[in-house]
Amino acid sequence: MAHESFEDDEIAKIMNENFVNIKVDREERPDLDDIYQKVCQMSTGQGGWPLSVFLTPEQRPFYVGTYFPSIDSYGRPGFGSLCRQLAQSWKEKPKDIEGAADNFMQNLDKLKQFPTPSKIDKSVLDEAAINLLQIADITYGGFGQAPKFPNASNLSFMFRYSKLSGISKFEKFALLTLKKWQRVEFLIRLVEVFIVILLTQDGLFHILKKCYMIMHCYP
Numbered sequence: 001m002a003h004e005s006f007e008d009d010e011i012a013k014i015m016n017e018n019f020v021n022i023k024v025d026r027e028e029r030p031d032l033d034d035i036y037q038k039v040c041q042m043s044t045g046q047g048g049w050p051l052s053v054f055l056t057p058e059q060r061p062f063y064v065g066t067y068f069p070s071i072d073s074y075g076r077p078g079f080g081s082l083c084r085q086l087a088q089s090w091k092e093k094p095k096d097i098e099g100a101a102d103n104f105m106q107n108l109d110k111l112k113q114f115p116t117p118s119k120i121d122k123s124v125l126d127e128a129a130i131n132l133l134q135i136a137d138i139t140y141g142g143f144g145q146a147p148k149f150p151n152a153s154n155l156s157f158m159f160r161y162s163k164l165s166g167i168s169k170f171e172k173f174a175l176l177t178l179k180k181w182q183r184v185e186f187l188i189r190l191v192e193v194f195i196v197i198l199l200t201q202d203g204l205f206h207i208l209k210k211c212y213m214i215m216h217c218y219p
Helices: 002-006 009-018 028-045 079-092 094-112 120-132 152-165 168-181
Strands: 052-055 063-064 193-199 205-211
Touching: 002 009, 002 079, 009 079, 009 205, 028 052, 028 063, 063 094, 079 094, 120 152, 120 168, 152 168
Parallel strands: none
Antiparallel strands: 052 063, 193 205
16 A cells, blocks of 8 residues: 555645554554554454554544555545545544544443453354355355455464364365465565465455465465
8 A cells, every 4th residue: 555555646645635644563563553453353344454544633543444445446445535535524524533433432442341261162163163154255265255355364263163173164165265376376475575465356366565474374
């Protein structure tokens, strides 16, 4: 997104006219990344990078998402369009923005009230595995039918769950996904850096951003 959107003159103009833009390195501020990843998971059901978070002047999140293309595509708003819409909403419907921020803050407060369990009940793992398999794309690999990012944590979970439960279909799907990625040369190695790729439903790939997370899924 840095090259696609932030360096685009038109999008940069929209951003600079309507927002105070701050780029945060998640490796330098993992504490902020942890907070806003939780916000993203509340809003979209999953986290990921790049992460775009829009805050009120009081630094309360009201809108969050991961990757946005520079222009409207694949059923997703372009980053410029999104910035323009949110800026207009702030000017015309500030109470709606504040309401969204209130909901996020209340949900974050609720998370603090629940201690992290030392042991996860197997029924939770069973439900998670079944839910993942229901959205599995058995033709092209990955999860969901829309353009999607490779999700290393989902694949890792399916490998582990398959070993735990003895049910082979979870491992078979994870292997299918990895083979599909390899078939179209998913891994491009550039000076010890691997590149994350957006998988469209038809199996085409588009280079998007650096990624260090997917390699542990491969033997």
